[in-house]
Amino acid sequence: MSFAFRNAWREIRNSRSFCLFYVVNLAFGLVGFLTVDSFKHSLDEKVRAESKMMLGADLAIRARRDLTPEEKKQAFGQLPEGTEKIEVTDFFSMVAGPGGRSRLVKIVAMDEGFPFYGSFKLKLEGAVQGSDKKLLHERKFAWIYPELESQLEAGLGDEITIGESTFRVSDLITKDNGLQFQSAELAPKVFIGKAFLKETNLLLLGNTAFRNHLFKLPPGNDPAQIEQAIDQAISSPEVRVYSHQKAGERAGRLLQYLGDFLSLVSLVALFLATLGSGYLFHSFLTKRTLDVAILVSLGATRRKAISTYLIQLGLLGLIAAIPSLVAAFFFLPLLSAAISGIASDEIEVFISPQSIFMAFLVAVFAGWTIALPCLRKLARLNPIALFQEAAQPGSQGTRWTFLFFLPGIVGFWGLTVLQSDSWKLANLFFVALLVSAVILYLLGMLGLMILKRAFGKSNLALRFASRSLARNPSSSITGFLALGVGVLLLSLIPQFQYSLENEIGINQPESKLPKLFLFNIQENDVESLVQVLASENKPLQNLTPWVRGKLLSVKGRKYEDYVGKDEEFANSDDQRRNRFRRRGFNLSYRDRLLESEEILDGRMVASSYDSNSTRPAEISVEQKYAESLDLELGDQLEIEVGGVPILTEVVNLRRVRWTSFQPNFFVQMQPGVLEMAPKTFIGTLSDLTQKEKEEVQDLLVGKFPSMSILDVERTGQGILSVVKQMTWALQVMAALSIFAGLIILFCVSREKAYKQRQELNLQKVLGASFNHLRNQVRLEFGMLGLAASIVGASLSTLVSYVFSEIIFDRVWSFYWPLPVGISLIVVTLSILTAEIATRKTLRLKPSILLQES
Amino acid sequence: MTNPTPPNRRKTPLLSLGVSFLLLFACGESKPTETNGRNARQTENQLPLFRILILGDSLTEGYGVSESEAYPSLLEKKLNKELSPKTKVHYKIVNGGISGATTSGGVSRIEWFLQSKPDYLLVALGGNDGLRGISLDEMKKNIDRILQAAKENDIPVMLAGMKIPPNYGPEYSLAFTQVFEKLAHVHEVPLIPFLLEGVGGNPKLNLPDRIHPNPLGHQAICQTVYKSLVANLN
Structure with missing residues (x-):
């Protein structure tokens, strides 16, 4: 050794x-x-x-046509050995119940084994995995969404007509997984075995069915990489390749x-x-x-x-x-x-x-x-x-x-x-901590210089406490630095937690989330629709005008010169950004913000417009949409509504919490401009049970046939489930980091207090009383803790703001009780720890301490 | 920042449309000399202006293609190049296409558009009703109201028929097509049997979504509409 x-x-x-x-x-x-x-x-x-x-699945290829043999060869050649494959076809169709009542549905014709991941929840059979449901593939059975029972007047055991064939309803689906490419479905789904699709004779020339090839990769393969390889191998724009990561986007x-x-x-x-x-x-x-x-x-x-x-x-x-x-x-x-x-x-x-x-x-x-x-x-x-x-x-x-x-x-x-x-996140975090440490160090040095002079004529306890700090600069600065960085980190996580919770809208009660989205409500139907729903005790919410506009010019340049064509963009990100800019887009008007909106820059649009004025109409533009058009405050857009060109000016950039499922628009115009324009309305219904939802749908389809209804509950469940998981993850993580941080702070305070033992002893020898020394310790550590926590909390607020600007798309909400609360905790903890650590020393006789040293 | 709008194209919010709607609506490449009375309107080259309003959906709006590639623009050029020398009028197409528009939306827009007194109306709606599974009775009622409104305003109309993809089912597809035939018959208006003739279902003439035509598809639609228009305008 x-x-x-x-x-x-x-x-x-x-x-x-x-x-x-x-x-x-x-x-x-x-x-x-x-x-x-x-x-x-x-x-x-x-x-x-x-x-x-x-x-x-891990990976899917989706197209509105069959893949050519050449494409299949190219695509499947990219798949690793051992990849499992199945095919699923989905399309809209009019399906008739036994009484002849018909309804638009989405047919999903699936191979055995669909989905590779997730399961079906059926009313009779319960949870069913992809490979469990053999019967559906052996007989002409159909599983339908529960609302179709009333809409088609087809119960369990009844036959429904799909194209030229009939299928017996064998179960009702309460939850399904797979092929969820949209956030809302226009029509309820009907699942059948793919083996019987041909008998329906629906997929004739000109059909719009999607053919999906789903793959389950052997472990250890990255779907995103294979997606890229297939994307490059198949050049046709008609064929889309999705890794599960992209589908989860x-x-x-x-x-x-x-x-x-x-x-x-x-x-x-x-x-x-x-x-x-x-x-x-x-x-x-x-x-x-x-x-x-x-x-x-x-x-x-x-x-x-x-x-x-x-x-x-x-x-x-x-x-x-x-x-x-x-x-x-x-x-x-x-x-x-x-x-x-x-x-x-x-x-x-x-x-x-x-x-x-x-x-x-x-x-x-x-x-x-x-x-x-x-x-x-x-x-x-x-x-x-x-x-x-x-x-x-x-x-x-x-x-x-x-x-x-x-x-x-x-x-x-x-x-x-x-x-x-993330490389960006790591570097930002690193730089933020480094800069904060330097700031803390400089402020600490400055503070010590001030301490030396500031309390020269104060009472004894304060004078001794400040001198103790000033005369041990190394220990004081290290303690200040450790406490300050600790407070910074400690408040950083709850600050993000608060901001992100606000962003994902978890504070919004779930009952307020819309269950049904009504759109294409005609102006002359609005009054009667409101009345009908009110009489059913299901008030129509978020009634919002929906106006269709066309972009004529952006910042003085003709729209088409401005956006260019997709081929001009080198990478897919730029192409996506370009596609985000659409000549035709939806807009609305109001002079207030919804709960899900926040102005990031600029002011609210004026509440009225002077029709004799030649000023441009004021608009509020959603942040991402503004980014796609490189818009800033004061920029002008020329929008055509119903054939009339309107010159508008951007007066604010707005962030929208899209997960709120509220009717939000890329462009909101000030009131007084679009009231006479041709428009329809959208509205939402919330707080409905499954049964009530079905009843309301039936009622509205009958009374207002031109109105379209989207069920956002079922398809929104995936997103809500992510939101819920995210929320508890935020809370658990914040609690853990607070706990870890407090332990560190306790250690720092205790060590600093321990170091003071000899100095305290000296004062004791010189005749200082127990109370005097205790007050001195309290003051010293209180001052150190207070200064460190104020600076640490301020830096934390600043750092969280910078992070939100760069990493979290400007998602930032300041919650003042947080830094105040943490500062108070740290000050109390510093004082208590110091007192606990020095209590024994204070109670000991000076002679024992002298022997120790 | 310079205002891109020429002085004669003052942008006026819609509130004041009661007074200025006609003036604004008539604005385009040509300058109106008078706003009252359709025959009195003349273009710069002294030819009387003949405005054709196309009330439609994304097909008319030109979803996925540039405005100049969409069939209304192509039609305007073709009419002015080939028909104008014979008829001695200058044709102006007003593109009233809105993506996602249904026939019920057409009803709410028709009054608005008719205020500008177009000389001719082409109704090219219904596709979205079919795709959304809206009741055919309702669609029929809506188109009926649009045709009625045009008749009341003494505006000649042409109806463009639509078909629905075969996956929607044979019965629904047949009934859907018949709506246009019946309405054209009842209102005694000319009918383009299928706006997407030769285009629907042809991957070479459609965008990757297989629903909306590509620039080549729009050229084919232009040809279809032009033929019917020439036959009826003459």
């Missing part, structure tokens, strides 16, 4: 208190990190599973937010885990520097001294990592069980090998890199300093001191990139 190892082991045994504290602190941090990291992986899995269920923005948020939490947990340990080791080594100086003066080499502490840190890291892993193994299943009631679906949380590796990496290497600046002191140690009074050997910095911070900084940057799914 080498000298360094023996010495390290001796150091561990001789500094049990520090080692225990270091290990416990690191272990807590690691448990937090492991938990968050494992949740992140589990949620990634969950979200992936959700998008697979939306598509019903409907909830894409939310999922992207969730992924970024989880990465952020994971990074925060990672940083918190190293922050507390680094602080502890810094304090420990500062205390040990004198001992090492003595060792060096007795002939030990500096290299051996450094090795001693590197080995000690490595051992402590390993010691901390092992119980953390064991604790996490026990803790995670319990936590999974605890949250299973909150989550919409059960979620299995597991520790991935990647998480275990990261935990060890953080435990050992993070300790080393953070310790480097402290170890620098040992490298520069000159025993002569021992003979200088009150000297801190090796504490004098040089211009190259910062180099010792570099490995830690670079290492942490590497970890953030590894841990985050």
